[in-house]
Amino acid sequence: MSDPTPESTDVGGVAVPRPNAVVAVLAFSGIVVSLMQTLVIPLVPELPKLLDAPASDTAWAITATLLASAVATPVVGRLGDMYGKRRLLLISLVLLTAGSVVCALADSLAPMVIGRGLQGLSAGVIPLGISIMRDELPAEKLHSATAVMSASLGVGGALGLPSAALIADNLDWHALFWVSVAFGVVATVLVVTLVPESRVRTGGRFDLIGALGLSVALVSLLLAVSKGADWGWSSGATLGLFATGLLVLLVWGVYQLRTDHALVDLRVASRRQVLLTNLASLSFGFSMFAMSLVIPQLLQLPEATGYGLGKSLLVSGLVLAPQGLVMMGTAPVSARITRAFGPKVTLMLGALTVAVGYALNTVMMAEIWQLVLVSCVIGAGVGLAYGAMPALVMGAVPVSETAAANSLNTLMRAIGTSSSSAVTGVVLAHMTIMLGPAALPSENGFRTVMIVGCGAALLALGVASFIPRQVPLAAGHPSVHPTEEAASASTVAETKA
Structure with missing residues (x-):
């Protein structure tokens, strides 16, 4: 048939x-x-x-x-x-x-x-x-x-x-x-x-030097971010790792622009649509992860604090579980919005939804049902935005670089979540109350983290607003998106030049 x-x-x-x-x-x-x-x-x-x-x-x-x-x-x-x-x-x-x-x-x-x-x-x-x-x-x-x-x-x-x-x-x-x-x-x-x-294959030679350089830069920066609170942010080890990571990243960027078989094609990555999507993804990753750090602690802190709910780790996990189902359920909605209005609109709507969720969390944190509601609202925003990011990236890169471009976008989100963990840890470590001999994160500390998360989501919204608007993909359209064709044509032109 x-x-x-x-x-x-x-x-x-x-x-x-x-x-x-x-x-x-x-x-x-x-x-x-x-x-x-x-x-x-x-x-x-x-x-x-x-x-x-x-x-x-x-x-x-x-x-x-x-x-x-x-x-x-x-x-x-x-x-x-x-x-x-x-x-x-x-x-x-x-x-x-x-x-x-x-x-x-x-x-x-x-x-x-x-x-x-x-x-x-x-x-x-x-x-x-x-x-x-x-x-x-x-x-x-x-x-x-x-x-x-x-x-x-x-x-x-x-x-x-x-x-x-x-x-x-x-x-x-x-x-x-x-x-x-x-x-x-x-x-x-x-x-x-x-x-x-x-x-679909690119062929060519693998850029081993570029891979080693990027690995050294990422390990240095992420190690400094993840261990800075333990070692001290002003310690020699932390500052040395930051300096090493930034210096190696700068040299790596120069090398990538000059080599014929770059690990990351920075000319493609610097295209407005790809660059802004990755920057929005970094900010969005920072925002969405703050909730995963705040809600479990609110649930598990002792009731004697006046704001902790004194629940077990299992209960904390069950409170967050509906968020995952909401993300999956939002995925087809994200696709429909993208087809009708373009992925830029979907990403902006997702970022706005996450910001609303954090705003709600600043005043709704006293009951389990409130935290379930907040996590679901934020989960819906994450589902919308995460569905739009690959569409934006793939709409601006040639087919032969799809995996590398999507991997870079995933990496940007991961850097955002790692940074979120570090910042949240600093805030909660400095805004504390004493309960017996123990210093515990204060209620104002949690609210501060929520406000920072809301701000990061709004920053992602602002960055996304500058992404070039795409023509929505109508039903029955060929498998290549119009902007995808343009990206491929641009790549061919750059190669010939």
């Missing part, structure tokens, strides 16, 4: 089997990877005892994942464009599974940090999945599919905390990582079975 069916769709003369299944498998893989970010949270207070190491050292179980994901995301994206996105997707899932096995077998600090680092190397799954969708899906499915894939980052994080708390409370802590192994194996098998390999 020549007509496309839900089981087989013709794209560019090639039959893509079961497009809906491809979307489901890629979104599931994204959720599995994002689960890794929250998997270890219930264990953090117990890690010093479990691993027989001081708390300052066990914090590396979190930091190792952050640093590994920052290094892997741009590198894996570029390798995916060159050697096959599905191939790199599978490698990422295998690394996640291997890291989970190492953690599941760990009883000391070193293997735990190694395993968490391997898990962090899988962070490129979501941008790779979005890029596969662009290559393989028909136009009418692309916006909704990429919105779902992008939302999987938040869904996994929201669902991971209650699930991990439930397992940690009822089973041996190693079971957390054996569950992760099972999910990793299932995701790998599904990708092998149902996801096709893209024919």
